[in-house]
Amino acid sequence: MKKEITNVDPLLLLKNFTEARIALGRVGTSIPLRESLAFKLAHANARDAVYSLIDFELLTKQLSEFDLPIILLHSKAYSRHNYLKRPDYGRLLNEDSINKLREYDLKPDIVIIIADGLSATAINENTSALLKNLVPLIKSSKFSLGPICLVEQGRVAIGDDIGYYLNAKYTIVLIGERPGLSAADSLGVYLTYCPKPGLTDESRNCISNIRLQGLNYKLAAEKIFFLVSESFKLKLSGVGLKDNNGYLAK
Amino acid sequence: MYQYTVRNKVYKFKDLKTLLAKASPYRSGDVLAGISANTYEERVAAQIALADLPLKNFLNEDLIPYDDDEITRLIIDNHDNASFSLISSFSVGELRDWLLMDTTDNYAINSIESALTPEMIAAVSKLMRNQDLIAVAKKIEIVTKFRNTIGLKGHFSTRLQPNHPTDDNKGIMASIIDGLLYGSGDAVIGINPATDSPTIAYNLLQLIDKLRVQFDIPIQSCVLSHITTTLELINIGAPVDLCFQSIGGTEKTNSSFGINLNLLDEAYDASLGLKRGIIGNNVMYFETGQGSALSANANHGVDQQTCETRAYAIAKKYKPLLVNSVVGFIGPEYLYDGKQIIRAALEDHFCGKMLGLPMGVDICYTNHAEADQDDMDNLLTLLGVAGCNFIMGIPGSDDIMLNYQSTSFHDALYIRKVLGLKPAPEFEQWLIKHGITDNLGNLLHINSSHKLLSGLLG
Numbered sequence: 001m002k003k004e005i006t007n008v009d010p011l012l013l014l015k016n017f018t019e020a021r022i023a024l025g026r027v028g029t030s031i032p033l034r035e036s037l038a039f040k041l042a043h044a045n046a047r048d049a050v051y052s053l054i055d056f057e058l059l060t061k062q063l064s065e066f067d068l069p070i071i072l073l074h075s076k077a078y079s080r081h082n083y084l085k086r087p088d089y090g091r092l093l094n095e096d097s098i099n100k101l102r103e104y105d106l107k108p109d110i111v112i113i114i115a116d117g118l119s120a121t122a123i124n125e126n127t128s129a130l131l132k133n134l135v136p137l138i139k140s141s142k143f144s145l146g147p148i149c150l151v152e153q154g155r156v157a158i159g160d161d162i163g164y165y166l167n168a169k170y171t172i173v174l175i176g177e178r179p180g181l182s183a184a185d186s187l188g189v190y191l192t193y194c195p196k197p198g199l200t201d202e203s204r205n206c207i208s209n210i211r212l213q214g215l216n217y218k219l220a221a222e223k224i225f226f227l228v229s230e231s232f233k234l235k236l237s238g239v240g241l242k243d244n245n246g247y248l249a250k
Numbered sequence: 251m252y253q254y255t256v257r258n259k260v261y262k263f264k265d266l267k268t269l270l271a272k273a274s275p276y277r278s279g280d281v282l283a284g285i286s287a288n289t290y291e292e293r294v295a296a297q298i299a300l301a302d303l304p305l306k307n308f309l310n311e312d313l314i315p316y317d318d319d320e321i322t323r324l325i326i327d328n329h330d331n332a333s334f335s336l337i338s339s340f341s342v343g344e345l346r347d348w349l350l351m352d353t354t355d356n357y358a359i360n361s362i363e364s365a366l367t368p369e370m371i372a373a374v375s376k377l378m379r380n381q382d383l384i385a386v387a388k389k390i391e392i393v394t395k396f397r398n399t400i401g402l403k404g405h406f407s408t409r410l411q412p413n414h415p416t417d418d419n420k421g422i423m424a425s426i427i428d429g430l431l432y433g434s435g436d437a438v439i440g441i442n443p444a445t446d447s448p449t450i451a452y453n454l455l456q457l458i459d460k461l462r463v464q465f466d467i468p469i470q471s472c473v474l475s476h477i478t479t480t481l482e483l484i485n486i487g488a489p490v491d492l493c494f495q496s497i498g499g500t501e502k503t504n505s506s507f508g509i510n511l512n513l514l515d516e517a518y519d520a521s522l523g524l525k526r527g528i529i530g531n532n533v534m535y536f537e538t539g540q541g542s543a544l545s546a547n548a549n550h551g552v553d554q555q556t557c558e559t560r561a562y563a564i565a566k567k568y569k570p571l572l573v574n575s576v577v578g579f580i581g582p583e584y585l586y587d588g589k590q591i592i593r594a595a596l597e598d599h600f601c602g603k604m605l606g607l608p609m610g611v612d613i614c615y616t617n618h619a620e621a622d623q624d625d626m627d628n629l630l631t632l633l634g635v636a637g638c639n640f641i642m643g644i645p646g647s648d649d650i651m652l653n654y655q656s657t658s659f660h661d662a663l664y665i666r667k668v669l670g671l672k673p674a675p676e677f678e679q680w681l682i683k684h685g686i687t688d689n690l691g692n693l694l695h696i697n698s699s700h701k702l703l704s705g706l707l708g
Contacts, residue, residue, distance in 0.1 A: 010698035014428055014706065018414055018421035021646025021658075022428035029663035029693060031646065039623070039646060043655070046617035084582045084618055085278050118618050179617045180653035 019182065042181040049119040049176070049184035051080055054152060059114070062128035066135050068112075069147035071104075073097040073162065077153040090155035093162065097151075101165035108146030110138060110228065111168040115154030119176030119184060126187040126211055127174055133221030134172075138228070143170075156190045156204070163195030170231060171195045172224065177208060186211050189220070191227050193237035203238035205231075254299040261295040267313040269303075270369070271553035272296035273376045275593055279541045279554045279584035286553075301343030301377055305334075308370050314550045319501045320511055325563045330364035337362055342373045349374070349386045356391050363606040368499075368559040371604045375555070375597045383600040384636040390603040392639065394571045395530020396491065398468045398676040400437055401608050401639040406671035408643035408662045409574070409610065410435035413651035417444045419457055420706070425645050426461065427702050432659035433666075433687055434643035436677035437572055437610065438492060438535060440472040444651055451475045452488045459489040465684070465702065468528075468676035470571070472535050477509055477517045484520045492535040492571060493521040499538075499560030502548030511564070518568045529676075532571035532608075538562070539576045540594050541584030554584060555594065559601045566605050572640065573607045575599070578615040579654055588625030591615060595629055599638055610640035614656040623647065623655065630657055634665040641665075666691065 011023035024035045031039075056072065063070055076092045077083035083090050093101070112135075114127055138145060146166050151158055159173035173190040180186075187210040192203060205227045210220045231237045252263040263269040271285040273296035280286035287293035309329065314322050337345065348354055375383060393401040400407050412425030422441060429435050439458050443450055451473040458471035470491040475483070477495040484490050495514065498504055521533040543549040543557040552560075558575070565573045575598035578591040585591045595611050602609035613629045615621035630641065647658040665671065672678055672691055681687040684701070685694055696703070 010696055010700070010703060011428060011431065013698070013703070014424040017424035017706070018418070018645075018650075020412070020414070020421070020425045020428075020650050021648050022425055024646055024660070026432075026660060026663075026693070029660060029667055031658065031660045035646065039648065042648075043617070043622060050618050085586060086282065087583050088282075178653065180650075181617070181648050181655070182650060182653075184617075 039181070045184045046179035046181060049121040049179040052120040052124070054116050054120045054150065055124045056150065058124065059127060059150060063131070063148055066131065066148070068145055071100055071147050071149050073100065073149050073151045075151060075153040075155070075158055080153070083153045087155060090153055091157035091161075093158060093165075098165060101162065104147065104166055106146055107167040109143040109168070109232075110170045110172060111146040111149060111163055111166055113149045113151060113159045113162055113171055113173045115151040115156075115158060115173060115175045117154065117156070117175035117188070118178040119186070122176035122185045122187045122211065123174065125185050126217070129217045130174065130187065130210060130220060133217045134224055137221060137225040141229070143228070143232070157199065159190065159192060160195045160197050160199050163192065164197055169194060170228065172228070183209075183211060183214065186214060189224055191224065191231065191237055193231045193235065205237050205241055252299050252303070254295040256291060256295050261292055261299070263296060263299065266307065266311045267550075267552050267556070269296055269300055270313070270373060270376065270556050271551070273300045273373075274553045274555055275376065277554065277584070277590045277594065278582060278586040279544055282583055283544050283549060283551070283554070285551055297377055300373055301341065301346075303342050303373070305340050305342060305345060305370055306338060308367055308373070313369060313552050313556065314500060321499060321501055321560055321563060324511065324567065325367050325369075325560065328364065328563070328567070329367060333362055334365035337365055342370070343377060345370070345374050346377050346382065350382060354389070356389050359390055359604065360606065363604070366604065368563050368601070368605065369556060371601045372556040372559040375601055378600070380593065380596050380632070383596040384632060387600045387603045387636040390637070392603060392606060392608045394532040394608045396470045396527040396532055396571050397529065398436055398674040399529065400571065400674055402675070403637070404671060405674055406634065406638070406662070406666055406669075407437040407640040407674050408434045408659075409437045409572070409640055410439045411442070411642050411644045411649065411656070412439070413442050413649050415444055415651045417450050417454065419453070422454065423457065423461070423706050426458070427706055428645060429643050429659050430467070430702060431686055431696050431700070432643070432663065433673060433681055433693065434659045434662060435469055436674040437640035438470050438472050440474055440494070440535070442474045442652060446475050446479055448479050448482050451479060452483055452486070455483070455489050466680070468680055474537075477513060481517050481520055484524065489526070490521065490524060491526050492533055493517050494535045494537070496537045496542070497561050497564045498542045498546065498548070499557035500543050500548050500550060500552075503543040503546045503557070506546035506548060514564070514568060532569055534565075534568045534570035535572045535574070536565045536570050537574045537576050538565070538598070539580050540598070541580040544584070545580065555597055558598060562602050562605045562607055565602075565607055570608065572610055573602055574610045574612055575602070576612040576614065578619060578621065579612065581616050582619040585619070587620035588615070588622070588628070591619070591621055592625065592629045592632065596632060596636065599633060599636055608639045611638055612642050612656055614642070614654055616654045626655070626657060626661075630661055630665055631668075634669045634671065663693070
């Protein structure tokens, strides 16, 4: 009796070809409970990631090994709900944060910015491992590094404000990507030469899907460092920077 | 200047677009644009003022100036004064009441299809409850044809959407076969390519075409590339059935998409010229969605629902096979939660049908919206009742390339079952012939020896 309720089998072979939710079987015409709950769990993970918080204690501890000042900043978005409704607020610093940055007079080549974006989980889980690979590459080159900035309720473009107030030549923004059902902890990195308020996406380069099961940290760091070096050579970033050697494709 | 007074408080609306924006049911995108009503009372005051506004006023006041915007020109130049004379004495409120009368049937509504501008239809929708939007849309039958017949009363179709993150042939084919065996795909088999490359699109079109010919399936295919890519593909002889494009309600929005009416004319003519339709020649597939104009900084202070309805004027020009409002894809800054997504979808479906368009809806949401599959179930059921032409069929509702959630093959089977709806008639016959469903539309058990499976697994 039990066997007959769910109609599965021959289609299962199709599953070898894609990660899509095919060959789910059916009860009547509906999705079997096991699959229905698996979907719910993936959505729950994505939702939790959207509302997750940066673990400042953990990150501050992890980042201390790089021996750089750490500044805590906040966007104009005052809550997660506000952040979701007002993307414009997430791109701007609040007054306190601007004042904090004004205390610095460094003119660094590069500033590393860490923002929660749509998944602080991605930040908590991937930042340390990525920077362990990336910071030594930068330090071994001629580039000077500014303070590490940790931003709450931030979107990608907030890096433009930060870079501008710190007089930085270049920003590396680590941000939690919008969670999907297959991954809720994916980290994106956006790179901008000569950051200033008002820039749009075509002036940035992006490396995405950095996570344990995605693009690995060592390779991600190498790709980022490649783009950094090319940008300083060509004095630009974004669509004008072409990957002629197919370096990023690997 | 428009106004309405509630207990000595005078609400003033400086022009028609302000009145429409303030009268629009609450949604995050209009708040983001800074044009939404400031209080609940102001919104209703605007709706009451709008109800008394003669429809004639819409012909005298452009929301976006005629000289600045080719969509405004399209709307005004194609307005039919002869049929407008039938309703020219109506106010917006009277139009709402007339639409709901028992004597106002499909024929009556069709007869004023070119008398109403998108702005008039957007206006009347703002005065209507969800129930009204469903009740009126239900009366309207919009039928289109290519290799099958879509939109007949009592029928309900799906776009099979077999996307894959690397456009892998076998991965896509596995999802297509899974979908066909669940009775999905009669509206179109439509792939969003992961990259807009002509080579990949050509390859995917051939993949589907080969399958279609091999099994004699009465369906059409589409790779949702940019229209310039599709034109290129047509020129080099790719098997293009439908020409796809995203469209918006202002010239500036469309510029941000890299299109204009001239380009659409060119692509439409090229697609018609292929003569690949068997029983009809509706060759265009358009996608739209509230919020696209604002996200391109191209809304001109016009509310997002009115911008959306203006996009339908473009669609209407090209007699499309399918128009799809991808309602919840854009994100919570435009439609915040399930309630707003549901409302917007019912508005889009109603407004499109009023203009004579074959409306379908991608019933969907992203993971940062306050929505879940229960909201989609609600919307699916409402749209089924409203007589929506088609929805998406995506494996397990989860698009692994675009990373959002829509409706599944199973969802379409649910709505067909609870409302007694059937697939497109030609496709229904094909499903029966190939042992996928019985004469009553019930799914049959599939053996591993089924021909569709053996092709891929062999």
